[in-house]
Amino acid sequence: MERQQRDGARTGSVLRARLALLALLCSVLVPLLVAGLRSVLWALVGIAGLAVAAVGVWWTLAHTGALRVLGLVLSVAAPLTVLSLYAASGMLGPACLSLVLWVLAVASARTALAPPRSPARRAPAPRDPWVVMNPRSGGGKVGRFGLVEKARSAGARVVLLDGNQDVVQLARQAVAEGADLLAVAGGDGTQALVAEVAARHDLPFVVIPAGTRNHFALDLGLDRDDPAAALEALTDGVEQPVDLGFAADRVFVNNASFGTYASVVADPAYRDAKLHTTLRTLPGLLTGEDAPGLRMRAGATWVGGLQALLVSNNPYLRAVDAARPGRRERLDSGLLGVLGVRVANTAQAARLVRGERSGSVMRLRVDEVVVDADTSDIAVGIDGEHVLLPTPVVCRTEPGALRVRVPRHRPGRPVLAAPADWRRVARLARGGRGAGAAGRDSR
Known part of the structure; x- marks a missing residue:
């Protein structure tokens, strides 16, 4: 069974590599078939439009008064002018199609070279999970989604922040009192503070996306529109190791x-x-x-x-x-x-x-x-x-450094991908090996 899974994954990688090369070739052929060598001129027109727009953005941001107004006009007018020229010459459709094919080629190449994902084992349920929640975060998501009641139903101790507590000290106290899992329903800044405590005590950490942006939750594949779904990690979760960044002695997750x-x-x-x-x-x-x-x-x-x-x-x-x-x-x-x-x-x-x-x-x-x-x-x-x-x-x-526990089933589970190395893609498309090496190089 395991060998069949490996063979199936390899076949899928080969097919994606071939799709990547085909899409890349078509992205070049489409404008050439429509406009011949004039497509090179149209490409230069597009690049010039982007350059003028970049100048406009720079003037808008770096200056005031008339130069800022002129920059705003340029940043809008330059791309609109290019699009108008493309449309008048019949090149707008082919240019858009070529761009879509190129994006497809790059995406297919990266996933073709992706390292194989090892199956995750279900993590044992914690005996004494502890959750800190910021009721003001994300415009009141804690209350709107009933996170307090749902966390307590899952057997967790819940602490609500009122703006005066030291969240790091609260997490350390929870560990001293026997908590075997730490979780945060709040923004990324609060997530980072508690994550450091969890890492220092080698405890699993759960992210509940109750903040405004929740970039960390996004990259973990969590559903940011349904914060309560993250609580499934307490009963049906898997663990994955996650790096921690430090700026001096301050931890950052993003x-x-x-x-x-x-x-x-x-x-x-x-x-x-x-x-x-x-x-x-x-x-x-x-x-x-x-x-x-x-x-x-x-x-x-x-x-x-x-x-x-x-x-x-x-x-x-x-x-x-x-x-x-x-x-x-x-x-x-x-x-x-x-x-x-x-x-x-x-x-x-x-x-x-x-x-x-x-x-x-x-x-x-x-x-x-x-x-x-x-x-x-x-x-x-x-x-x-x-x-x-x-x-x-x-x-x-x-x-x-951090043991992050996430639900076993989550909608945005990211697909690991390697850089689009076209020589490896070509070897893989011919049936040669490339995915494993690319996966190691992407580390």
Whole structure:
């Protein structure tokens, strides 16, 4: 039976690899068949439109007054003009079809190279689970979904936060009193605080998505529209190891942001007027005297002049890799994702369309990164919470530090995927081996 399952999985990988190559070929042939060599010209028109739009966005964010208005006009008019030209020439349909085929090709290639998923064993039910709930989180999800009653029905001790308690101390007290599982119904910031306590005492941890965004729950495959479904982890759950990220001594389950975004979030007016505060403060943070002088070191190399830096607990997907940008397909790679942005002028903003080749965007996968600045303290957004940390800040990962328990059946269970290595895809499509090696390389 096990051999049949392996053979079936391998056959599926080969078929997906062949689909990836076919879709990639068709994405090139469609515009060529419609417009011939003129399709190259139309591709250049599209790239130019994106560059002009990028300049417009830069002017909108980094300047005020007439230049901001002009930037807003450019950022809207440039893509609309390109779309109009495509439509007038009969290229809009083929261009959209080519883009869809390319996305299909990349998605198929990544899943074809995915490492095999080992079957998860059902975890034993806890004897004394403890759940802390924030009734204000997510606009009152705890009350709307009856989470208190449902958790107590599942045998859990429930503690409600009133805004004055120390959640870390509450979790430690629960452990001292015999709790053998810790859970949180709240936002990602509260999740991170209790997750550290669970990791330090080697206890399973349950995420109940009762916050506003619940990015951690999303990447665990939980149903964010039904927080009560996560309580099934108490009776019918499986465990999976998850890495924890650290910025100095602060834990993060999602990311730690430095520079522009962290400074915007630090503004007291941000909570009540997010857009207005962002537009008001960004020009000074991007080009003015308030611009943060960030630099980072990964290994022996220092990189300076960064305006924004995002360090994530496992790398995020690129927006072009799948239909789900802003997602992490893995939470156990043992690596941090590093995304740095360095845009100081209009020319660099225009080059952003080249991605990492522009020199303005930097992406790394490392197990440790050091972030420094021109000041003794630096604003950091840790899972959406603003903190001040002394510089330099060492960000690191603890692989598999957290035992996360999730329901055995969950709707958004992510499919592990490897980078789209087309040479391996071609070998796999011919019937050769490639998936296993790709899976090891994706670690």
